[in-house]
Amino acid sequence: MTQSILIFFAIAFALVFLLRVARIGTLLAFLLAGIMSGQYVLGLFELNEIWSFLGQLGIIFLWFSMGLELNIKRLWQMKRTIFGFGAAQVLVVAMMLFPILFGVTHWSIMGTVMIALMLAMSSTSSDLGLLADRNELQSGLGRQTFSILLFQDLLAIPLLAMLPVFAGHSFNLGAHVIDILVLSAGLILGVVIVGRYLLNPLMKRVTRLKSKEAFLLAIMLNIVLWAVVFEFVGLPAAMGAFLAGMLLSETVYRHQVQADINPYQMLFLAFFFIALGLGFNVPLLIDNWWIIALGVAGLVIVKFVAIYIVARVRRVMNREAFLIALILAQGGEFGLLILATMKQSGIEPIPIAHAEIIMAIIIVSMMVTPILLAIYDRLYQSGKLFSENKAKKVNSVPGAKMKPEVIICGFGRVGQTIAKMLKSQNIPYVAIDMNVDKVILGRNDGYNVFYGDTTKPAILQEFGLKPRGAKSVVIALDNADIAKRTVRAIHGIAPRVRIFARARNMTEADILTKEGAKMALPETIESSFMLGEQVLLDMGIKPAQVEILMSRLRGNNYETLNNILDRNK
Secondary structure, eight states, X not given: OHHHHHHHHHHHHHHHHHHHHTTOOTHHHHHHHHHHHSTTTTOSOOOOHHHHHHHHHHHHHHHHHHHHHOOHHHHHHTHHIIIIIIHHHHXXXXXXXXXXXXXXXXXXXXXXXXXXXXXXXXXHHHHHHHXXXXXXXXXXXXXXXXXXXXXXXXXXXHHHHTHHHHTTSOOOHHHHHHHHHHHHHHHHHHHHHHIIIIIHHHHHHHHHTTOHHHHHHHHHHHHHHHXXXXXXXXXXXXXXXXXXXHHHHTSTTHHHHHHHHHHHHHHHHHHHHHHHHXXXXXXXXXXXXXXXXXXXXXXXXXXXXXXHHHHHHTTOXXXXXXXXXXXXXXXXXXXXXXXHHHHHHTOOSSOHHHHHHHHHHHHHHHHHHHHHHHHHHHHHHTTTTTHHHHHHHHHTSTTTTOOOSEEEEOOSHXXXXXXXXXXXXXXXXXXXXXXXXXHHHHHHTTOOEEEOOTTSHHHHHHTTOOTTSOSEEEEOOSOHHHHHHHHHHHHHHOXXXXXXXXXXXXXXXHHHHHHTOXXXXXXXXXXXXXXXXXXXXXXXXXXXXXXXXXXXXXXXXXXXXHHHHHHTO
């Protein structure tokens, strides 16, 4: 037994290491470890009651973590993107997949609808990891991708509740839909009431004990309690765990819950994927490898095309639309979770063998996505994708050899505003951006903007940056890592040039200042200053006094403000 455990951990470690190097979600490593340890490969373990129980705990914790991410305030703030872009993406993908699935299988209409909706979901953990690796989580691309993933998680409630209808166990669809609408409304109302008036006071009493064990047990009890309640009234236990997550997401303890539960959550998620792997019918998958290969190719292509079309219709820039579609083109844990939930609940809208093939397609598609992104990066950097022809055409416009007094790096909303101000005062400038579509639109509007990578010294020199050339450089980039590399490239060419940088927060502003920026303005702080300034003036404070206060707060790159914030931590 101990030798089997040793071999299993060695396999799991090797797979986690390899998949992490390849930037593939590490949870898949546990699934592959389960397959390799199962009866069809090494025969180290077999799927028994213990593994099934651990797998069921994993399902509950996965649903809990999904609920914890769905904060109602966040949903309301992002409602247009979530319920616009997210809903359109799921609907279009499902509509494109349905006729294909219905044509090549003998599934029922409702079973086909369920699988189409399930495959429209993407991998939240894998995609967020990819965005983090690319420093894109806080960019426009990252926010739009996150909004779609958030809608997919939210859609879990009705899909899970509709499983009996999809499986043909209930034929009164209208009544069931009404029940689900009432249930969803009841869940949201319950989250607000229970979270604010019951759970917050309870958690407050627990925290006064100053016991990590008591706090953790309170979280565990909350998860299992709601799972049991939902199971008792005839609903899936997973939905109860989902509600438990939503309840805790509305409390002030949400972040502490995430921090404390994360190690145990990863453990139980690992058990879920291991149990899933142990139950895989490997000979069936080997016999049908060509179906899996075609399924992966079909799924990725259909989802990519559908999401790209939706993004372009919503006027997302060409390159961002392409990347969003590429990142979301795979299946996700949600599909694996639904299939596992159906199996444990005895619900079979499609044959079991077909469900295992669908699982394999989802898993392989998740592993393929980082490879496709690496290929995209190579093609894009070499100029063979998107940029080459358009960039040559754009940069061939007369004016690239001018001698600007100001160079603007980045041509988003901030860059455009600064360009407009410089243009109004007849100050020679040039703007540079890596997004060809922004460049083309900017040139059509009369701006002096060109395509180029501002992190490369040769590009900066070509557009007028010299030791005694441009007087100022404005960093208006929305990616902190690229902004930092741009500042370094500028200093390598012209150490004395004045650099004015845009930052999202104090931390980024401090980093850019240390890299050599003369001034780095954090957007969040500056918007607070502007509001505060107007409030003070409205309260009758003399403009001269307000100006002195603002100068003092902005002085020495916000050093005074930093000291105040440090004292209040």
